């Protein structure tokens with residue numbers, strides 16, 4: 001089965017053809033991130049205007065070698081996301097579904113991030129053996145959630161952030177450290193390419209002992225801001241980046257493992273842009289192996305927004321929307 005996955009919830013516009021829910025045939029992503037850099041964050045109106053220009057070229061490239069007669073269904077992210085961006089992806093998908101006469105599947109963007117873990121491509125072509133029940137940790141620019149999955153389509157939300165998302169905290173800390181937008185990849189680079197130790201900064205680990213699966217990251221960010229006067233040179237920046245990553249990672253790991261233990265799961269999946277973070281990847285792997293859980297991360301380029309993860313989620317949760325019901329647009333949600 002070939003599914004065309006379309007993603008346009010934030011600054012990326014993605015279209016991808018995925019075979020049988022895991023094999024990537026094409027995956028085209030265009031990002032307007034450079035247009036937002038000078039503002040220090042995403043400007044929704046700018047993102048939507050760029051998407052209006054680029055969505056058809058992106059889809060055309062993704063289907064360049066596949067006649068549309070061979071596509072079995074169209075899947076689209078229907079939220080959460082920026083209203084203008086969503087409109088462009090969803091309306092384009094509705095029209096394609098109508099003129100090509102293909103089923104349309106609405107996919108919750110966050111579930112898409114989970115399903116990035118089922119994707120394979122040339123460099124990740126080993127058989128993926130994810131076992132249920134599993135805990136999924138979603139760490140993106142807009143969300144931080146822990147979800148229990150008993151099977152495909154069976155989601156139980158266990159908890160999430162009470163304030164900033166993990167990615168948002170990375171981006172705000174990056175701004176304080178003057179690293180530009182988005183801060184996540186910059187902090188990762190700064191902290192992982194240096195051999196110096198952090199002997200200077202201490203940040204809090206909010207809610208690490210709380211008896212639930214919620215998170216709070218705004219206090220870590222505030223603490224970075226409060227210590228700015230002590231960041232005097234590049235070495236200090238690196239030390240702060242190291243401490244910041246450790247603080248966020250520690251909280252994420254403790255809560256994820258706590259949920260894994262409580263629900264006696266077999267696998268842990270991590271998804272969303274922050275899943276590209278090298279320190280989180282290595283520490284989470286270490287702790288999961290220690291506790292005998294199978295741990296999965298998407299390939300780094302598939303952790304951030306893309307159409308392939310939307311197609312994969314649609315394949316494993318196939319619930320087409322009747323053209324007649326397109327106004328209501330029910331989709332996959334948890």
Ligand code: KG4
Pocket residue numbers: 010139140141142143166167168170171182183184185188272273274275276277278303304305
């Ligand atoms: O999932 P995503 O592409 O978009 C949303 O759905 O929000 O996530 C974007 C977020 C940004 O906050 C970005 O800074 C963060 O993911 N991110 C990272 C890394 N790469 C992207 N954070 C930490 N380390 C990284 N390597």
Ligand code: ZN
Pocket residue numbers: 109113140141272273304305
């Ligand atoms: Zn995302």
